[in-house]
Amino acid sequence: MTTSELNLADIKKIKNGTIVTPLGFSTDGVHAGLRFEKKDFGVIVSEVPANCAAVYTLNSFQAAPLYVTKESVAVENKLQAVVVNSACANACTGEQGLKDAYTMRNTCAEKLNVAPHYVAVASTGVIGELLDMEKIINGINLLNPARSLQHAEAFQTAILTTDIVMKTACYETTIDGKIVTIGGTAKGSGMIHPNMATMLGFVTTDANISSDVLQEALCSITNVSFNQITVDGDTSTNDMVIVLANGMAENNTLTPDHSDWASFYEALRLTCEDLAKQVARDGEGATKLIEVNVSGATTHEAANIIAKQIVGSNLVKTAMYGADANWGRIICSVGYSGVTINPETVNVSIGDILMLQNSQPQSFNEEQAKAYLQRDVVIVNVDLQQGTESGKAWGCDLTYDYVKINASYRS
Template identity: 40%
Template sequence: MAEWQEITGGVTAPKGYKAAGITAGLKPSGLPDLALIVSDVEAIAAGVFTTSQVKAACVDYCRQRLQAKPFARAILCNAGQANAATGSQGVRDAEESAELLAKELNISPESILLASTGVIGQRIKMDALRGGIPKLVATLSHTGSDTAAGAIITTDLVTKSIALETTIADRPVRIGGIAKGSGMIHPNMATMLAFVTCDAAVSPHLWQEMLSRAADRSFNSITVDGDTSTNDSLIALANGESRTPAITEMGAEAEKLEAMLTAVCQHLAKAIARDGEGATCLMEVQVTGAHDELAARQIAKTIAGSSLVKSAIFGRDPNWGRIAAAAGRAGVPFEQENLNIKLGDFLLFENGQPLPFDRAAASAYLKKAAANSVLPQDFVATNNSNDLSVDRKNIPGQRVDNPVIIAVNVGNGHGAGKAWGCDLSYDYVKINAEYTT
């Protein structure tokens, strides 16, 4: 049984946080496009960012801020323009964004972190941003998480949000998160953004270590299309407002907090994978028997990212050969005679040998899993940041807990890992073929 419970409130569920999201005119579609998260007090800040050599101005800005001082009060995110590959003017736009917000909040610009999402090569529409920041600050609320979650998305069909609560030192401690991402998802820390808030007190180095490990087990273990973005950012704040004793080293309380942080990140990561552009179902690849966790995750992510595997899942085709091939090219040594593959409850391949199985029943399992793995309709975005009319409607209610399960064992090692992805449908090409035209 988990040591925490799910609660409402997203990033404003932890004590001492406000959030807001508005339409500032950054997106041609007229959808919400400017979001803000603010801690009532200075918070410990940690971040994990894209490893791409082509980076958005906000990524370099945040890295520099966190290296200089691992503290922050606010996270500002614009949607509509990625402000990546925009040269020195893009850098100045990012700096001005922080300065404008700092003045409105009456805090230091060094206490502000930035994120952007949208089309690469497009600068932020600064006139719209300048006009929007006062309105954004004016609408900050201790219940504003949903509006912030709605203002950071682009091609996403739905918002992604979660909050969990546990007890540390006999006091409630909460972690909340929101995220966006649908296409260009293959993080190396896609267009992927995630913001996490926590009201525990944690030392800066430990909070960063926790976040990095949580990222590896969540956002770095998902894939939609194999494309890493210029803007990938995972930012986490911990403000200590729960009034629990400071956690400064690993131990029972630190492990409990990190487990809850990982659970928040995994929920958001799976929601991103399920909302993959054109996707009809979520896939979970479970790998056991590797020599360590890293090797197991590498095999799992290779399978989840295989275009052939993804296409077979979309076609409801239990083609285990594609799974075996993907595992074999993952760059992790194992003996073929130790390989086992299951699809749901169907054992397809055992000890390096193919097995007879009910192909029609296995296909029916894939159809049922897809039918049960549906998206919520409480927030459906029909237009992305470029005013493309993405016809991805009529999807009935939220489920990220019924994925297609692919279980692979590669030996007798203690390493186990998971990765999440989605199927590859015709609609993915439709959505991306004319993205800027």
Template identity: 55%
Template structure:
């Protein structure tokens, strides 16, 4: 869906605890070799209407199984998250550890065990150090905070190779009542979602129908998190969870409510902001790449082309090298597996037209070099002549540091 900025307000410095009813915390329990936080929690003071989307990877980590079970009735009250260990491909013991995390968190926080979601991120194939997890969970309640401090500790606790935290907060009026929507996410490598971000958490104080919240989450995900790529790899642990406390005082939101479109636009903004932040923070990245496709046979075709271009290693390498090599772009368009009229393609880098009707256009190489070197966000525009389909995808350049980081990820 298109996003109408006029319907909502971005809250500078806002966080996942900004919506009414939410507190959070984070600490270092010993799962990471460094002293960075590696365990976090979000707590709602009441059982919240909840929804989630998960990775489509066949090998799904144990926490996803536990979270699916917890969400079976459409409510959650807490999410317990660890970083430094994915608890993926860990067999029966891994499942037992995920269930133990849920039970321990429920007991420490004083909530129903079935209302606790579990999420993990980090190295695949290693068992959790449960002694560290147990002691860490026991220490979380005293650190719970409804302000910026708690949100900061949580945001730091979910990071792995990320260089920066990813947060967003907006406000929107629903029936005259102020409703707040916020999110926090992590993701830097193994990024090619087929559902959501690597790990994403959204909170809102809206009173909202559960089925409509799930539907909105899927719709927003498809145009935001599902339109980013860093390296083409879909994680075993991808999960996006949203909780709605219902404490804003608004009349219940459904798709038939007069302010539904405004709420949906605000919700989608948070998703898009977090998705772009993940792409911008890709491992070793120096630039965000935005690929805008228009004129495709339909939106799905445009999306496939956009993700093929932004995910091309050759395109990503060219952007890193500040090489205006449009041949790599049109080659990616042609291999996306969707119908394209090969004689009717226009391509531009920023405002610099390099191809018109599939024929080279003379352009200033120095101007192109300056654009690719100096801009923080490189925009690639591809105009087709086959229909009304359009889509935008985001990624990052491919640098030497990506190889360095992933060559030593475990060690």
């Protein structure tokens, strides 16, 4: 069964669901003192070692936590905990930064009484500063993981930097007659232009699935979710998405040949897409989410490239902020995307308002268009009329506040 053949009624979004909604997961977030007042340190724990999958930034300057996490995962492709701090990225910090990341991992492992290689490490915040290890160790000692909404929100708060809101998503489906749940959380609002995944993302599931199959699914889903968002065109040094699958739902092992595989895959895709859109919507200073749909492409990859080019254009983003229906900026982005298109056949609409048909301008009501562009969610549709493939991307408008936030980030 393919995803298109799914009965979507089999997949449910869980209101108030979190990373601890799947069986066997607990979490906590505390104030370790890395920030002035807000929570800044957290952990996710599985009752048993969980099969895992991960994707990482392709930025050449990868932060110390990524090296340590990759080493942990490489031992057995299993994790039992992820420990995270905000306020300091521990990136470009040399041998001391790597030593500190190992200390963070090993101290957490001792606290939880698990093997060190079962612990992943993630950090986010200012680049080039060393961790305050006294505060890190203090944070580890303060952790008291539990399976509650309060503890989940504590973790979700602890990982934020310039984010305005927490990001969380949770879906469930039925596998072998058993309820399987997928929960996720993420942080990110600036330095968002992925080249694998983006920001920090953590997904938990009680599904029984091997690490290699989960890794393949995550890589595929990343390309149509996290990799299709952009805020400012910057790919961070610390980007990472980790999925933990502890098997406690006790379904038969999932593979692409399993009769319920499409249901699980779609639930995981929906969780990742939901989180990705929340990150795009919470872009630094953003006032609206922009979704770009490209259809009529010769390949899915071409459609994705064009969609992301449009949503990443600063000129498009500023026009969206100003509620200016300047379709010329959209068509310009299509033209320099690097994808071969027929410049005689392109249709462009904003919402339901047609502005370009067969590459010819169409008359439209400017006031109606302005009113539409003042909404919280703006949808741009581009039909290349060249093929049958389509793609999507998400981003946000570019505002004065984005400049203010980033001009004083370290202060």
